[in-house]
Amino acid sequence: MSRPRRFALALLAIGVAATSACRRVPPDSIGIRTINVGSEKGIVQKDFDAGLYRSIWPFESWDTLPRSVQRVLFSNRADQRTVDDAPAIVARTMDGDAVTVEAVVLFKIAEGKGHFVYRDSGTGDEFKRRARELAGPQIASAFATMKTEATYKDEPRRKALDDLTSTLKKMLLNQKGIELVDVAITNLTYEPKYEEQLEKQKVNEQKRQLEISLQERAKQQGLKDKIVQETDNLVKQIQIDKTNRVTEINAKNKREVQAIDAEALRTADGFRAEAVQYRAEKEADGTRAIKEAEAYAVDLQQKALGDAASNYVAYQTALFYPVRAVQMSSFGVDWLNPMALAQHVGAILQASSGGAAPKSSK
16 A cells, blocks of 8 residues: 555544544533543533533543424324424313313423433433323313403403413423423314303303493493583683673773773863963953053053143044034023033133133123
């Protein structure tokens, strides 16, 4: 055998040996390592994540468990069940009536509990069957806490399911190292005689709910009508109050305007009366001033004329009184003597020497 061929065979042998000394853990799996010899013989108390690990046989060996979510089905439909599933659960209520329960339980190996599950259940899917065996009786026990009538009512059934979920979650984790993801009741089947009774009860319950709904609707309609009527009354009252308020404001404004007008008239009448009085006073003052001026002028005239004043008066009298309107006695009057005539009407004659005027003969 040639040297290059021997070298290739040697490399191949080394590769085979190296491959056989390693173990790969896939990403969707949990690695379980077991030591076969020595003082540490047994399952290593640790979960191994995905990767390549040393594997020297016969000193140690490896195995895996699924990391993904697993399912257990309780159903009477054979076409849906697998080898790990089970038929539907027949539960008994508090009344002793049989109820066939179909359910689905979802779970997975808890974090860090793979080696615990492997020690308890061994290799393969045995842990699924352990979880199924634990979940079935618990589902039956949940219905044993309810009366038959309560099993089809949402609120009691939901409460029972919540209690079942809480109890089953603790049991799976503590006893089997399995984490419960969800549990769902997919179908309930009652005994034929009770099924008919339940249907009647459902119809009666629906009628009762319908009657309650109609009553509530009538009540709400009454409240609506009441609110509408109260709203209409309130709107009308607001309109009445608005009209009254406008009327009141208009009347008040009118009274205020009338008061202002009356006050203005009183003020104008007062000013007018004062003006009339002032005018009368001024006219009286003017008349007095004219009279006083005339009197003063007459006085000055008289003072200026002296004795001639009588002659002026006589002259004015003779001037403005027509002769035909004056009747005088012609006795003792010398009508042909002008001096004698003037003296007769009131003239005062003075001598040329400045003496007194001669007395008229009688």
